[in-house]
């Protein structure tokens with residue numbers, strides 16, 4: 001068997017470009033085809049990244065014999081049907097976050113992959129950030145003491161153009177939500193990865209600024225199974241983009257985790273700052289692409305080695321489980337229990 | 345320095361002579377025409393200690409002696425939270441204006457009774473939220489009311505401090521529901537919560553969590569909450585006295601056009617271009633605001649303004665800036681977190 005995985009990308013939008021750049025950092029795979037319903041966009045990416053084949057439907061990718069797996073980078077609502085098509089045709093699937101727009105859809109994808117013995121991975125590339133890897137090590141080795149609180153802050157600027165350029169954004173039936181399911185999901189995923197499962201949550205959400213169906217502002221508070229608390233503050237309608245961060249407070253110390261840095265606030269008052277882009281002598285953008293590369297490499301190895309990927313379907317559903325509970329909580333104005341499926 | 349002279353003489357009585365009372369007594373000494381004529385603390389030595397610098401004629405271990413004295417114009421109540429209501433009611437019934445320490449009370453019904461009684465008797469009821477008098481808070485109010493932040497979208501209060509076991513074990517009242525009425529939230533975090541409701545408005549619905557994560561106490565050393573304001577904006581809060589990695593207490597307000605952060609008397613403005621401007625009023629006034637570790641270092645600037653406002657409210661027969669109604673808002677938020685307790689969403 002060839003040691004390099006042969007993959008295709010369904011979708012040629014903004015995130016497909018990051019994936020293609022990530023592929024350049026991974027040593028063990030090739031993108032051999034790309035699809036987009038507007039084929040011009042597919043051709044543009046194909047030219048830029050030397051992808052040999054362009055088609056206008058993911059179904060064409062599904063029937064290509066050479067394609068071992070499909071990376072799905074499409075509007076959220078399409079993740080589920082396209083993943084099922086791919087799995088049905090015996091293709092491994094790596095799906096962009098969120099895994100789906102509902103946990104029911106996600107479970108169907110997980111079952112289908114497991115029934116067919118195919119690899120299903122979820123694209124939460126921030127799990128592979130230097131900052132996340134260090135945070136995990138610090139927490140597991142007890143540097144923070146007993147964990148008390150996770151504070152997720154997401155303050156981004158998405159102006160009107162963001163929603164008009166891509167018609168699926170801001171629409172409930174296509175995006176499934178905005179500030180939480182699209183932007184905050186990354187730090188929510190990290191919090192669950194680093195601290196554990198959540199028992200209960202309640203939240204509030206609305207569109208305060210943009211003329212959209214989905215939320216541009218949301219907040220929530222939740223309780224982890226281990227007793228720690230969490231809060232989420234998310235806005236994509238601020239002009240001052242203060243960025244995204246996850247701060248974890250323990251009895252002995254706190255860490256503020258960002259994509260390219262980690263600040264360790266120690267119990268004795270001292271502060272340790274790590275700037276990973278600086279340490280590697282590369283830009284923050286380049287640093288991000290490294291994480292894409294690591295995720296893609298892991299997924300390809302999982303295919304070749306017949307093992308589960310680092311972020312399985314079940315694992316990649318956890319953030320969605322919490323987010324879905326927040327949406328329901330906000331709609332019904334009630335506290336929701338969160339039933340995480342056990343990790344596979 | 346700002347004028348610290350009253351238009352006519354006022355005589356204050358003081359009930360409770362602990363650490364906070366010491367700051368207030370020191371403040372009184374800086375105001376012309378204001379004297380501290382009576383002090384009571386059930387620990388008579390504490391009362392004597394403060395009285396020594398003020399030649400107070402009444403020094404007692406019974407608060408009633410302060411309230412019963414004819415010459416006293418108003419009383420300052422600085423005792424454990426659970427006693428605020430009882431002593432305030434007694435003082436009001438004996439015709440005294442009252443300046444009570446924060447929180448106004450531990451229960452909403454108690455606070456409402458205090459407010460009602462003061463109104464019926466035509467007496468002033470002020471609550472010692474001196475942080476409202478920080479330049480940082482006053483400037484923030486101007487920015488928000490002037491529309492500089494655009495539409496207010498979110499607010500966050502974060503008070504991650506540390507208090508050791510001794511703090512709770514030795515105090516005799518902290519850590520209990522009856523006397524402290526809560527922990528990290530009602531005691532340490534209530535100032536920024538008060539500033540938040542002052543600047544953003546009343547909270548409408550709230551979901552909260554609390555726990556005693558490490559200390560052997562009845563009340564919270566850890567809380568978290570999410571909520572929505574009446575005006576539609578959203579908020580979160582986090583408080584703790586269980587983390588050795590202490591942070592400055594912060595209130596952050598996010599608007600569509602910019603954000604501000606208040607840390608004591610320091611105001612940070614984040615404008616729409618991403619520029620950050622720090623205005624350190626504490627330094628301008630030549631003093632440290634006080635720190636999480638050592639509250640005794642709190643500058644008396646805001647204390648002085650608070651006291652001047654309350655005394656002038658009496659002299660001019662007007663409401664003090666922080667009256668009972670104003671102070672009730674923060675108590676409502678605090679109580680909602682405790683009552684929600686991870687079980688229900690509270691409508692305030």
Ligand SMILES: NC(=O)c1ccc[n+]([C@@H]2O[C@H](COP(=O)([O-])OP(=O)(O)OC[C@H]3O[C@@H](n4cnc5c(N)ncnc54)[C@H](O)[C@@H]3O)[C@@H](O)[C@H]2O)c1
Pocket residue numbers: 359360361362363364365384385386387390405406407421422423424425427445446447472473474515531639
């Ligand atoms: N505004 C501020 O920034 C600030 C700062 C610290 C404390 N406080 C508030 O001040 C109040 C007192 O707190 P503290 O830190 O001074 O506590 P403390 O324990 O130092 O003082 C409380 C005092 O009340 C006395 N006391 C108790 N029961 C009494 C009774 N029945 N009659 C008379 N005296 C009695 C105690 O002997 C003690 O001296 C609280 O409401 C607290 O929240 C406000």
